[in-house]
Amino acid sequence: MFERVTVLAGGVGAARFLEGLTQVVPPESITVIGNTGDDVELHGLTICPDLDTVTYMLAGLADQERGWGLANETFHALESLKRFTNETWFQLGDRDLATHIFRGSLLRGGFPLSEVTARIVRSLGVRSTILPMSDNPVRTWLETDAGQLDFQTYFVKHRAEPVVRSVDFVGAAQAAPAPGVLEAIAQADAVILAPSNPVISIGPILAVPGIREALHETSARVLAISPIIGGKAIKGPAAAMLNSLGYGASASAVANLYRDFADVFILDETDRDLRPAVEELGMRTVVCPTIMKGLPEKIALAQAVLEAASS
Amino acid sequence: MFERVTVLAGGVGAARFLEGLTQVVPPESITVIGNTGDDVELHGLTICPDLDTVTYMLAGLADQERGWGLANETFHALESLKRFTNETWFQLGDRDLATHIFRGSLLRGGFPLSEVTARIVRSLGVRSTILPMSDNPVRTWLETDAGQLDFQTYFVKHRAEPVVRSVDFVGAAQAAPAPGVLEAIAQADAVILAPSNPVISIGPILAVPGIREALHETSARVLAISPIIGGKAIKGPAAAMLNSLGYGASASAVANLYRDFADVFILDETDRDLRPAVEELGMRTVVCPTIMKGLPEKIALAQAVLEAASS
Numbered sequence: 001m002f003e004r005v006t007v008l009a010g011g012v013g014a015a016r017f018l019e020g021l022t023q024v025v026p027p028e029s030i031t032v033i034g035n036t037g038d039d040v041e042l043h044g045l046t047i048c049p050d051l052d053t054v055t056y057m058l059a060g061l062a063d064q065e066r067g068w069g070l071a072n073e074t075f076h077a078l079e080s081l082k083r084f085t086n087e088t089w090f091q092l093g094d095r096d097l098a099t100h101i102f103r104g105s106l107l108r109g110g111f112p113l114s115e116v117t118a119r120i121v122r123s124l125g126v127r128s129t130i131l132p133m134s135d136n137p138v139r140t141w142l143e144t145d146a147g148q149l150d151f152q153t154y155f156v157k158h159r160a161e162p163v164v165r166s167v168d169f170v171g172a173a174q175a176a177p178a179p180g181v182l183e184a185i186a187q188a189d190a191v192i193l194a195p196s197n198p199v200i201s202i203g204p205i206l207a208v209p210g211i212r213e214a215l216h217e218t219s220a221r222v223l224a225i226s227p228i229i230g231g232k233a234i235k236g237p238a239a240a241m242l243n244s245l246g247y248g249a250s251a252s253a254v255a256n257l258y259r260d261f262a263d264v265f266i267l268d269e270t271d272r273d274l275r276p277a278v279e280e281l282g283m284r285t286v287v288c289p290t291i292m293k294g295l296p297e298k299i300a301l302a303q304a305v306l307e308a309a310s311s
Numbered sequence: 312m313f314e315r316v317t318v319l320a321g322g323v324g325a326a327r328f329l330e331g332l333t334q335v336v337p338p339e340s341i342t343v344i345g346n347t348g349d350d351v352e353l354h355g356l357t358i359c360p361d362l363d364t365v366t367y368m369l370a371g372l373a374d375q376e377r378g379w380g381l382a383n384e385t386f387h388a389l390e391s392l393k394r395f396t397n398e399t400w401f402q403l404g405d406r407d408l409a410t411h412i413f414r415g416s417l418l419r420g421g422f423p424l425s426e427v428t429a430r431i432v433r434s435l436g437v438r439s440t441i442l443p444m445s446d447n448p449v450r451t452w453l454e455t456d457a458g459q460l461d462f463q464t465y466f467v468k469h470r471a472e473p474v475v476r477s478v479d480f481v482g483a484a485q486a487a488p489a490p491g492v493l494e495a496i497a498q499a500d501a502v503i504l505a506p507s508n509p510v511i512s513i514g515p516i517l518a519v520p521g522i523r524e525a526l527h528e529t530s531a532r533v534l535a536i537s538p539i540i541g542g543k544a545i546k547g548p549a550a551a552m553l554n555s556l557g558y559g560a561s562a563s564a565v566a567n568l569y570r571d572f573a574d575v576f577i578l579d580e581t582d583r584d585l586r587p588a589v590e591e592l593g594m595r596t597v598v599c600p601t602i603m604k605g606l607p608e609k610i611a612l613a614q615a616v617l618e619a620a621s622s
Contacts, residue, residue, distance in 0.1 A: 044416030076385050080409030084434045094405040098391030101412075105355030123395045 002306060006031045006188040006220075010201025011038070011050040012067045012235060013227055014194035015057035018128070020298025021192075022058060024306060027127040031184040033211075035196070036113070036132045037140035037169055037204030040152040042090050043081065045100040046107055049152070050201065051117055051132060052099060059124035067235065070095045089157045114178040131184065133205040136175035140200055141168045151200060160237040163244045167199055172207035177214075185214040190309035193224035193262070195290060197238040198254045199245065215261035221309045223264040225290060225301070226251035230270040234291065252277040259283070264308050266290060266301075284308075313617060317342045317499040317531075321512025322349070322361040323378045323546060324538055325505030326368035329439075331609025332503075333369060335617060338438040342495040344522075346507070347424070347443045348451035348480055348515030351463040353401050354392065356411040357418055360463070361512065362428055362443060363410060370435035378546065381406045400468045425489040442495065444516045447486035451511055452479045462511060471548035474555045478510055483518035488525075496525040501620035504535035504573070506601060508549040509565045510556065526572035532620050534575040536601060536612070537562035541581040545602065563588040570594070575619050577601060577612075595619075 002025050007018060009032050021030060035050045049068070056062040056070055063071045073093035082088045092100070099120060106116045112135040121130045140151040144162035154162060185191055196202050206212045215222055228251045233239045239249035247253045252274045255265045259281040267274055268290040275285045288304040289297060313336050318329060320343050332341060346361045360379070367373040367381055374382045384404035393399045403411070410431060417427045423446040432441045451462040455473035465473060496502055507513050517523045526533055539562045544550045550560035558564045562582045566573070570592040578585055579601040586596045599615040600608065 043412045044419050045412065070391075074385060074387050074405065076405035077388060077408045077412070080381075080406040081413060084409065084413040084431065094385065094387035094408075095391040097388045097405075097408065097412075098395065101354045101356065101388070101408075102392060102395040108355050120395065 001025070002189040002309070003029055004031070004184075004188045005029055005306075006033065006184045006191045007194055008033050008192070008196075008202055008205050009050065009054055009194045010035050010196025011053040014050075014196045014201070015054045015062065016292045016298055017192075017194045017225065017301065018054060019057055020292065020295065020300075020302035022128065023295070023299045024302040027058065030128040031180070031188070032128060032130045033133055033181055033184060033205060034130060035201050035204050036134065037138050037172075037200065038151045038155070039137070039139065040090065040150065042087070042092075043085070045097075045104045047090070047092075047100050048103070048113075048117075048132070051130060052096070055117075055121055055124060055126055055130055058126045058128055058130075061124065069093050090152060091156075112178070114180070129180070129184075131180050132178050133181060133211065134175040134208050135178045136171060138169050138171040138175050138204055138208065140204055141170050142166070142200075143168070155237075160240075164237075164241045165244065167203065167245070169204045169207040172204065173209065175208045177208050177210050181208075182210055182214045185211070185218050185220070188218065188220040190306065191215065191218060191220050191222045192305055192309075193222070193258065195225040195227040195234075197227060197233070197236055197241070198257045199238070199241050199247075212261065221263045222261055223266060223305055223309055224255070224258045224262045225266040225305065226254050226268065226271065228254050229268040229290060250274065252281075255281055255283060266305060266308065312336070313500040313620070314340055315342070315495075315499045316340055316617075317344065317495045317502045318505055319344050319503070319507075319513055319516050320361065320365055320505045321346050321507025322364040325361075325507045325512070326365045326373065327603045327609055328503075328505045328536065328612065329365060330368055331603065331606065331611075331613035333439065334606070334610045335613040338369065341439040342491070342499070343439060343441045344444055344492055344495060344516060345441060346512050346515050347445065348449050348483075348511065349462045349466070350448070350450065351401065351461065353398070353403075354396070356408075356415045358401070358403075358411050359414070359424075359428075359443070362441060363407070366428075366432055366435060366437055366441055369437045369439055369441075372435065380404050401463060402467075423489070425491070440491070440495075442491050443489050444492060444522065445486040445519050446489045447482060449480050449482040449486050449515055449519065451515055452481050453477070453511075454479070466548075471551075475548075475552045476555065478514065478556070480515045480518040483515065484520065486519045488519050488521050492519075493521055493525045496522070496529050496531070499529065499531040501617065502526065502529060502531050502533045503616055503620075504533070504569065506536040506538040506545075508538060508544070508547055508552070509568045510549070510552050523572065532574045533572055534577060534616055534620055535566070535569045535573045536577040536616065537565050537579060537582065539565050540579040540601060561585065563592075566592055566594060577616060577619065
């Protein structure tokens with residue numbers, strides 16, 4: 001059995017996978033390393049969408065249908081905020097605001113993000129460990145045909161419609177992995193890359209100096225789940241982005257981005273034909289259903305990944 | 312008629328008086344100088360209860376029954392905040408939070424409180440001018456039998472129950488009147504002290520260097536409405552506080568606190584007998600109903616005060 005499983009995670013896709021994983025291994029054995037490149041400062045609040053999506057899901061508080069935010073949410077504060085400012089395109093629920101207010105208060109008080117995240121995670125009853133990739137701010141900026149945009153402006157305000165020409169993780173080169181991140185990779189029994197956007201969800205994590213090296217050096221098996229199925233993403237702009245950046249929108253293109261450190265690549269059944277192409281990159285492949293419609297599919301995927309990790 | 316009426320204001324009592332006043336003179340002709348000694352930093356937000364109470368009332372958004380906050384308010388963010396911290400004794404509504412978030416964001420961006428207040432006031436459609444007494448932080452601290460307490464801790468957390476031994480307006484000596492405050496007093500046709508707690512609502516305003524002198528020097532008539540009726544306050548700890556501080560809980564004791572600058576003192580009918588005592592202080596007295604049950608009483612009081620200002 002696995003006593004220490006470490007998962008590199010973006011937002012919704014990762015949260016869904018983690019929901020299944022917590023049914024297969026004890027939640028306490030899981031360490032999540034979360035993307036903070038999508039973080040955004042709005043109205044003086046620091047919002048960490050990916051960390052929160054994972055946290056809310058593991059706390060059993062996520063809105064499953066909408067895919068982000070909390071269940072039973074209201075938006076009264078946001079409605080009132082519209083009286084004061086036009087910059088209200090980012091959806092902030094009333095209950096969600098409590099997280100951002102608490103986090104902002106502690107961050108301004110000098111607490112590092114990793115410690116603030118730990119307090120939020122504990123307060124919400126999550127038993128897994130959730131680490132930001134770094135305590136230093138890293139922000140994803142995109143060069144697009146609509147100009148240079150920070151991630152949330154691109155993703156929410158422009159609905160991920162602009163064509164992305166290049167991606168920059170501002171601050172990454174000067175960032176250090178948050179306390180526990182390198183250890184979680186080095187000491188894990190298995191390291192899993194969740195089915196998240198390889199460019200803007202996993203990419204920022206890999207851009208923090210030391211993390212990619214740790215993945216290369218760890219004695220744990222490193223397994224990556226393709227977020228691209230039949231050339232398309234389940235959700236979000238991954239496929240379009242892989243295309244416009246010249247990587248190509250295929251599972252094997254994703255595998256190629258991970259070739260220097262991944263041992264196993266998990267392909268959806270749809271992409272069975274890509275096995276040879278991925279194996280040529282030096283990885284073992286596993287083919288299984290990867291579309292997580294409901295909890296049974298999430299659990300089955302987690303089981304398949306762990307099986308590949310141990311066999 | 313009065314083209315420029317300036318009102319020194321605390322919270323609820325002042326807001327009620329101002330609601331009547333805006334029915335008697337054009338709202339545009341009113342300048343409110345608001346107490347900021349009650350302001351409090353909570354969860355990284357700067358909350359200005361007195362400024363907001365007046366603003367919400369003049370915007371027609373106040374919860375009239377509760378006496379504070381916004382009508383149709385929900386408290387979902389506060390409920391969620393309770394998961395993170397025990398310091399949630401201060402009631403923060405979801406709609407109200409928008410004000411504090413917006414204000415905090417601008418204050419941290421370097422905007423002075425007077426400018427932030429003006430933006431909030433305009434955004435909510437208030438046509439009167441609302442000025443904080445100062446852009447510099449002034450905080451009311453109370454020496455009580457329960458120890459030294461900041462105002463909101465005393466007032467909300469301890470329900471104004473501790474006996475107040477002394478009052479200190481921290482920062483007042485170093486504070487400057489906000490832009491427009493001294494001018495609003497000097498150039499007014501009438502200056503009115505709302506029926507607010509003379510110690511902790513009007514007191515902090517008078518403690519800002521220059522304001523008391525401006526009241527003394529203005530050519531406008533200065534009129535004060537007693538917040539004490541028959542030895543009691545309509546609401547809040549004014550009477551108990553006047554007693555424990557040694558002033559005595561009577562309208563004439565309030566008049567005595569204003570004797571160096573007030574020209575007219577408005578007594579409730581109940582306190583008709585106090586006329587000689589107040590007039591001995593060198594003020595003219597007006598006796599009229601001062602309890603503001605509904606809008607008609609608010610309007611009648613405003614009319615009586617303005618009549619006294621012109622006669």
